Amino acid sequence: MPKTATLPAPSSAICQGAPPYALLCRGLILPLLTPTERATCARVMPASPPIAVERLVKIYKTIPAVDGISFTLAPGSITGLLGGNGAGKTTTIATIMGLVTPTSGRVTVLGADMPRQRYRVLQRMNFESPYVEMPMRLTIRQNLTVFGMLYGVPDLAQRIEELGEELDLSDLLDRPTGRLSAGQKTRVSLAKSLINSPELLLLDEPTASLDPDTADWVRAHLERYRRERNATVLLASHNMAEVERLCERVIIMKKGRIEDDDTPARLLARYGRRTLEEVFLDIARGRGEQQEAAQ
């Protein structure tokens, strides 16, 4: 069982939204291409992966919150980051966002070294997390206006209307954010995270506190957004059904390390389980290691 895996990108993710050139561009084929073909490749296949984490370590005082993890995300993919409380998911995401400086190792996002070169790429990414909130006294429209201006969104008024329609917030746009239900607030946070149409979206528990119907609707929206924009999404969640539905790859963390990293189907097959939740419990309770030792 791989402890630290750097998987090749699932081919389905590569193909989505990219012409056949995208496939040609991989590996050794690139040097054989003409300059025009290379230019096309640069457009459809960025030289650097959206996220590359190399031997990342983050130690708080003496406790390693993240302990030497490495992974790379493919463009246009949705990857789930799973793990119990204290597994290191939030620290990993915060480091990718540039909010935390690694103790050692390297994180590059859209080719920029984080957090040193974060201003090269912050305009092209966004995030949603339960650790931050939108100012409660401002209306949804005011909040989105402020963040739209910070991100330099063109035609901002129109973009806010679009998001209002897409996230079913049109009737609420002029209501103070503090007077919304938990589910509505989550949708506002999602609207903020999409205001700049990011190429890279980091989501921490995006459907927490939503009723099943709204949660399903949000998942469908995220899938559509990813498909239409060829965006890369990294999703931290405790909802295994959500991860199973949305993610083509799952990274499972435990005690700051990557315990497993594969597609949901291969994880189910490897652990001989029917659901990701069972796989998660096996890993959390160390059954995977016992199984491995027995073999």
Added chain:
Amino acid sequence: MTARTESAFAFSPRRVAAMMLRYWYLMRSSWPRLVELVYWPTVQMITWGFLQYYIMQNAGFFARAGGTFIGAVLLWDILFRGQLGFSVSFLEEMWARNIGNLMMSPLRPFEFIAALMVMSIVRLSIGVIPVTLLALAFFGFNLYGLGLALVAFFVNLMLTSWAVGIFVSGLVLRNGLGAENLAWSIMFLFMPLTCVYYPVATLPVWLQPVAWMLPPTYVFEGMRALLIQKVFHPDLMLDALALNAVLFAGGVFAFLKLLGSARRHVSLMQTGE
């Protein structure tokens, strides 16, 4: 995207305007916030105004020193409210748990600081201008009668208030809302040392050099010289300006260091106590 716009030192008026708009929306939505801006300066000015009135009737020197108490109160309010205006706007982000959103956005630290500086002037204007008019109406003290000297006093006091506000914001960013009380109280450390209500000569000799290291001391000495001796000392204002340049640079340097430390210690995700 050019190298300049990618830099941490890039400056976008649009992003500064976005932050100002955010604070404007907030102030507009909450009348208690507006009342709070005017309430305390008014109470303080009226209290000190009556005290000055009483002393003027009973002491010869103070009869000649007309207005020094009210002048001191109003200039102190510029210093104190300027810092508070800066710090409270910053604290609003901590209270709203919005700091992570801002730190993850393309907003640069210098743009954030610039927006907070402008908002401190806006908040100060809302709070202090009505009080200066009340001082004129109740006690016949015309702060605007100080003319160009008032501009020099104002610039120096604002620079000090920003320097302290920037430093305190860095402390709150690094240490969380547990450091919030510093934002409300740190300026009172300046009160005895900057000789707001009495001349520097009143302090013990060993403490006087410390007082002269603080820019507001020059402003309050300058104000007393203007009101009592009717003399304006531009040299005092230039000395204060030089000290303020050092203090402001120190405040920004400390803020950037504390921000870096907050990134290392994951404080930007934990905005509680």
